[in-house]
Amino acid sequence: MKELLETIKGCTLCEAHLPLGPNPVLAASRSSSVLVIGQAPGTKVHATGIPWNDASGKELRRWLGVSPELFYDPAIFGIVPMGFCYPGRGKGGDLPPRPECAPTWHPALLEKMPGIKLKLLIGQYAQRYYLGKERKKNLTETVRDFRDYLPEFFPLVHPSPRNKLWQKRNPWFEEEVVPALRNQMESIL
Structure with missing residues (x-):
């Protein structure tokens, strides 16, 4: 796992498309029990190199009912976004995650994390990739019908302040x- 993480952190696959350059942000361990699959780092996370180190992360931890110390323990939480680097800014916010990351790196990472009990699919990109044709007509319906995807997946809306409405x-x-x-977290932890 250590070798794979080092290789990913040195990835430059889509460097030409990254306005702030490559800085892959993820955390994982062979013993991770919960896998957090989000979109891509924002500028604050890019700058610090700490996943979910922003308002969205604070809200996600509140939803999960876990402390920052627990959340940042890779032996418990693996954090593997759809895109590992900040993709840049578009008209309505950050651009979508780069399409190269997930197919290039997720299979190898998942193979090295045999103890994953639950994958949190945060946002439409993770849901599209992992649920495929099984997802509902839109994100709202997919999240509302989260029970249909248990015990392997738990789809969520992104915890961004932009989603307060x-x-x-x-x-x-x-x-x-x-x-x-929170019940799922309690049963796993």
């Missing part, structure tokens, strides 16, 4: 999904 329009998320997610 989505959460306000979908109060069932906080009422039903967050408690179910």
